[in-house]
Amino acid sequence: QSVLTQPPSVSGTPGQRVTISCSRSSSNIGSHTMMWYQQLPGTAPKLLFYSNNQRPSGVPDRFSGSKSGTSGSLTISGLQSEDEADYYCATWDDSLNGPVFGGGTKLTVL
């Protein structure tokens, strides 16, 4: 049971906006920065954005993040077929002294 809880799956049609939530369930992770990763089928995870919604170069601005209390969310606007992937949130866990990942959310583009 991860201390970060994500929905197992979400879906949307091209052009739609979808949101993936990530809720914290442990004080060990407090208010540490949350980061989001995209994992396309058969590839390594790729960083989507971090701290204050900064995106690495090359990541489209269709991807954005927000924070509300102890939770965070990833929003994908103008959904495209190539967005079909697994998405993971992550944050630092003080008790683990390392990163902890959410269970992942599979995005299906219908």
Next chain:
Amino acid sequence: QVQLVQSGAEVKKPGASVRVSCKASAYTFTDYYMHWVRQAPGQGLEWMGRINPNTGATSFAQRFQGRISMTRDTSTGTAYMGLGRLRSDDTATYYCARAAPGLLRLPDFWGQGTLITVSS
């Protein structure tokens, strides 16, 4: 462009050991921690540990304590992860991932992954 290039897939028997390498380029190797993360088939991401390439200091997830090692070669910019007493449930893709700078500490750039299959 930061690159992390890992060694190739391996098949190991239960009880054996494995060592995975991760060669870094396009940044100063000793300036950033290196994480190791694994992913069992069809499963999520699991953090295994990290190494400070500058000092060689390591920190491991408790469940791997006693059978994991992490080392580095600063002359070649290569990090290594070793896992011993392999079991079938160690079958997974193993990733090295550079830690983002400062207080972020989470992975930013990832290697391509190394599939380790444990089977008799």
